[in-house]
Structures are given as structure tokens and as C-alpha cells.
Amino acid sequence: MRTFSLFIGGHPVDGIGRRDVINPATGGSMGTMPVASAADLDRAVEAAAAAFRGWSTRSDTERAQALRACARAIEAHSEELAQLLTLEQGKPLNGLGSRFEIGGAVAWTDATAQLSLPPELVEDGPQGRVEIHRKPIGVVGAITPWNWPVMIACWHIMPAIRAGNTVVIKPSPLTPLSTIRLVEILGGVLPPGVVNVITGEDALGALMSAHGGIGKITFTGSTQTGRRVMASAAETLKRLTLELGGNDAGIVLPDCDPKKIAEGLFWGGFINSGQTCAALKRLYVHDSIYDPVCAELAAFAAGIPVGNGLEEGSILGPVQNARQRDIVASCVEDAVAKGGRLLLGGRPGNGPGYFYPTTLVADVERGCSLVDREQFGPALPIIRYSSTEEAIAFANDSQMGLGGSVWSSDINRAKEVASQFETGSVWINRHGAIQPNAPFGGVKQSGIGVEFGQEGLKEFTTIQTMFC
Structure with missing residues (x-):
């Protein structure tokens, strides 16, 4: 050594x-x-x-x-x-x-x-x-x-x-x-x-x-x-x-094809096991496609192997430290206690290291820590909304303003919604894709x-x- x-x-x-x-x-x-x-x-x-x-x-x-x-x-x-x-x-x-x-x-x-x-x-x-x-x-x-x-x-x-x-x-x-x-x-x-x-x-x-x-x-x-x-x-x-920090929100508009956006949503939220300031940390999905989006996202996430990073087959690894793993676990436990429905994960194993499973929690709302705070780990809340105005209000209801995203097959409509985000960056049909020639920074806190x-x-x- x-x-x-x-x-x-x-x-x-x-x-x-x-x-x-x-x-x-x-x-x-x-x-x-x-x-x-x-x-x-x-x-x-x-x-x-x-x-x-x-x-x-x-x-x-x-x-x-x-x-x-x-x-x-x-x-x-x-x-x-x-x-x-x-x-x-x-x-x-x-x-x-x-x-x-x-x-x-x-x-x-x-x-x-x-x-x-x-x-x-x-x-x-x-x-x-x-x-x-x-x-x-x-x-x-x-x-x-x-x-x-x-x-x-x-x-x-x-x-x-x-x-x-x-x-x-x-x-x-x-x-x-x-x-x-x-x-x-x-x-x-x-x-x-x-x-x-x-x-x-x-x-x-x-x-x-x-x-x-x-x-x-x-x-x-x-x-x-x-x-x-x-x-x-x-x-x-x-x-x-x-x-x-950031508590980035993504809004899925009702014209989306759930199967086509599942992979992008997953990597927006789970790159680096969710340990990224500008990761997708709150996902708002319209009533009309809520269940199909939940199903497609869970199906894609279930196929991503988690393991020791030195093993060539691993695609996601552990949470970096015990304190952060415990924060993620606490946020998920709070969401489930308040009515959240586990679609995937949420039950950490007893093995060595600081592993926490890829976790999706549906049927959550404001008032639970998984939605209100930055969890900074492999757990994503999925929140139902009825109107676009409601979703925008939910997305902006945060002291943080790093990034956000809008998902839609109508680019002009997506840009219209994106312009209402109170964030330093906003993406359309992707999340967190920064690049060296474009300024990046946050507003608010x-x-x-x-x-x-x-x-x-x-x-x-x-x-x-x-x-x-």
C-alpha cells in the first residue's frame, strides 16, 4: 500500500x-x-x-x-x-x-x-x-x-x-x-x-x-x-x-412515451448512485401516464447491476460513506412511513461496505424528507401531479435552485415550461448534462x-x- x-x-x-x-x-x-x-x-x-x-x-x-x-x-x-x-x-x-x-x-x-x-x-x-x-x-x-x-x-x-x-x-x-x-x-x-x-x-x-x-x-x-x-x-x-447543493426537479409532461424516457430518467437520477449535486432528485409525473412511467422506470432500474466498483460488471457502486448511506435510508423510511409505495429497493443488505439498493418510491408528496431535502443517494421519489401549473409550483417550492428538467415530445412546450424553473440550469429530455463551454451554477441557496x-x-x- x-x-x-x-x-x-x-x-x-x-x-x-x-x-x-x-x-x-x-x-x-x-x-x-x-x-x-x-x-x-x-x-x-x-x-x-x-x-x-x-x-x-x-x-x-x-x-x-x-x-x-x-x-x-x-x-x-x-x-x-x-x-x-x-x-x-x-x-x-x-x-x-x-x-x-x-x-x-x-x-x-x-x-x-x-x-x-x-x-x-x-x-x-x-x-x-x-x-x-x-x-x-x-x-x-x-x-x-x-x-x-x-x-x-x-x-x-x-x-x-x-x-x-x-x-x-x-x-x-x-x-x-x-x-x-x-x-x-x-x-x-x-x-x-x-x-x-x-x-x-x-x-x-x-x-x-x-x-x-x-x-x-x-x-x-x-x-x-x-x-x-x-x-x-x-x-x-x-x-x-x-x-x-441541489434538489433538482424533473417534470414529465403527459405527451411523453414512458418507455422512451425511462433510461434518461434513470441516469438523470442515479448517475454516481445519485451522489451528484445536479442529479434528478424529485420526479413529477402527470396523472395520465403516472403508472406507466413508474413501471418502465422500475423495469429499467432493476436491470442495472450494483456491486464492488473493481468488478468489471458493476455499473453502480456503494454510497461513499456510512453517514450518507444512513441519510438515504432515513429519507426512504420516512417516505414509506408517510404512505410512500416502494417500487424497487429500500431494503439494504447486511453485507460489508456502504451499499444501498437502487430505490424508487411512488405516491409521495411534500412533507416527507425524501421530497423536501437533498437525499444525495440512490433513492428517487416519484410524485403525481394533475396540472402543469401545479407541477411548476411544486418544482419551485424549494430553497435550492441548481437544475431542473422537462420531459416532452413537444420541444416548444417543454421550453415554455422550462423557462419557468427557478434554477441556474434546465434541461429538456435529459438531466444533468453539463459541458465545459456552457456556464453552470445555482440560484437561491x-x-x-x-x-x-x-x-x-x-x-x-x-x-x-x-x-x-
Whole structure:
């Protein structure tokens, strides 16, 4: 079993201790995480600040070339990263699992390399010339979650360094090792200190968001933690990008063919075993096709194998940690106690690991936790509605506003309904299909700022207006 270290200023650093990292498929240790101290954080910020002086002066072309080199390095180590990711996160190697995630990290890195922020001309006339220039912020602190650890690390790191910043990243203590290895790989093609990684418990993230040497925090995680990050960042007036929780609703209009949409609905809700911020978490189906949709969705879901992610036949894996599995189980139990009807699953086994079966619960309403809160796991409530106006009101009846979807054979009608969603993103006849050239972010309690594309790249810069 390999020992991993912090990576600061281009060099491994031991930290002040070690902590076990658990394989969610077995419940046993798969490795150990180095624990960073406050002094280690200071050293990482100092290394990033020193690297910023040179990195920020690199040309746009040089930084684009560096990102392409990063993509090729990740690609060369893709199977190693996928295996490590499966061991600590639990997702299968195949399907929309670890190999898919590493491939996505490569693709996002390549796409980010193609972005740039040239000066914008505001005015050029007798009164003079006015230009807007985008400048890097400095040291960016990135705090990432346990559900897509490598992909989200690249979402944070790549636009930050593309814009000329340097990075100190802290992954979740539940899935730290794949991020450490990612940063080591990036360290082979980037100057020392451009990207640094520290690992430790959640308190380390609080030190980062309050740290005076960090100019921006980009955080992906729960709304509750996002509030704390925002509060602790206020003292130093840090810039923030917060991609927080979601309780995404999907509305199935009565003109749908249940058999044709079953697969799309399933993967909208159960990608990564439902452990995705922008997964489909509430499904509203019209009275007229409610029973056929329930039947087709249950039939499709029953055919998807769940197992240890290292087994090539597994398509879905365990819940990543015991606490989250217990949250999912509690939500399902509450739904059933309040009249919900189990179509599939709902009865976890007694084997090792944190497995929870693919679960569909019909005949539920507002007032149960499976509908009202973000379950973040492999359980989907299916809610009946009678009118489209009623469904839209139900969908918007949430403090969260990350994503939503409309399912219909009439695209124009679907767009009309979709435009009424109070969300940062909305999909038609699919759910959660993000892409690197389109901005992504939440409204209401689902976040501040956006990621991806030109708009996401701008989040890692400040504006300097030049009057000539």
C-alpha cells in the first residue's frame, strides 16, 4: 500500500500525522491520508504566492500550452487514477464511473486550454480609448467534495491557472488520495508551487477560507458548509465561487412515451448512485401516464447491476460513506412511513461496505424528507401531479435552485415550461448534462457565481479598466 504525502512547492511533505481512508465497498482501510497543520497551510500559500510572481507573467499562449500538457499527463495516468478513485470513492470503473470521470477531467482540461480573455474595447473615439483588462487574482483556495473528486478538482484548478493564478487545493478527507496523485502528476509539467495540495479534516478548510494570503475560494459542497465558507471569508473580503447543493426537479409532461424516457430518467437520477449535486432528485409525473412511467422506470432500474466498483460488471457502486448511506435510508423510511409505495429497493443488505439498493418510491408528496431535502443517494421519489401549473409550483417550492428538467415530445412546450424553473440550469429530455463551454451554477441557496466557459474563467480574474 503506497504512502501519500502533501505536495507543496513541487515537493512531498509529510504533514503532522496520518488518517485511514476507507474503501466504501468493503468498509476497510485502502490507504492513509497525510494530515496537514496550520503551518503546512501557511507553507502551501507561501509556495503558491511565490510561484504566482512568475506564472502570472506567462503569456496567454504559454499557459494554454501548459494546460494541454496537463491534459496529456492526466491521460497518460488515466487507469492509475481510475483505480485509485474507485478504491476511495466507490464508483465502478465502468459505465459512468471512474474511467468516465478521468476522461471528463482530461476533456475539461483540454477545453479550458482553448479559452482566453483578451482585452475588451469599450470605447475608441475622439474622447479617448477605454479597454477592460482581466487580471489574475493571486492564490486561489480550492475546497472539493467526495462525489467527483478528480473531475471537480480539475474544474477548480484548470480555469484558475489558465487565468494566471496559483492554487492550494484541499480535497475531502473521505477521498483525498486521487487528488494528491493528480497534483503530483500536474507537478511533473507545471512550475513548482503553481498547484499545491494539503489534506486534513474539515477544520483545515475553515483555516483556508479565513487565510489572509488566499485571494479567492472556490468551493463545491453542501449549502450548510457553503454558508460557513462565506462567513469566514468575509473578514478578508475574498472573492467566492460557491457551487452548493441541489434538489433538482424533473417534470414529465403527459405527451411523453414512458418507455422512451425511462433510461434518461434513470441516469438523470442515479448517475454516481445519485451522489451528484445536479442529479434528478424529485420526479413529477402527470396523472395520465403516472403508472406507466413508474413501471418502465422500475423495469429499467432493476436491470442495472450494483456491486464492488473493481468488478468489471458493476455499473453502480456503494454510497461513499456510512453517514450518507444512513441519510438515504432515513429519507426512504420516512417516505414509506408517510404512505410512500416502494417500487424497487429500500431494503439494504447486511453485507460489508456502504451499499444501498437502487430505490424508487411512488405516491409521495411534500412533507416527507425524501421530497423536501437533498437525499444525495440512490433513492428517487416519484410524485403525481394533475396540472402543469401545479407541477411548476411544486418544482419551485424549494430553497435550492441548481437544475431542473422537462420531459416532452413537444420541444416548444417543454421550453415554455422550462423557462419557468427557478434554477441556474434546465434541461429538456435529459438531466444533468453539463459541458465545459456552457456556464453552470445555482440560484437561491444553490450557490454564487458560475463555472465553465468564458463566464467561469472570468470568475478567476479581477477587472482593470484602462483609460488611454
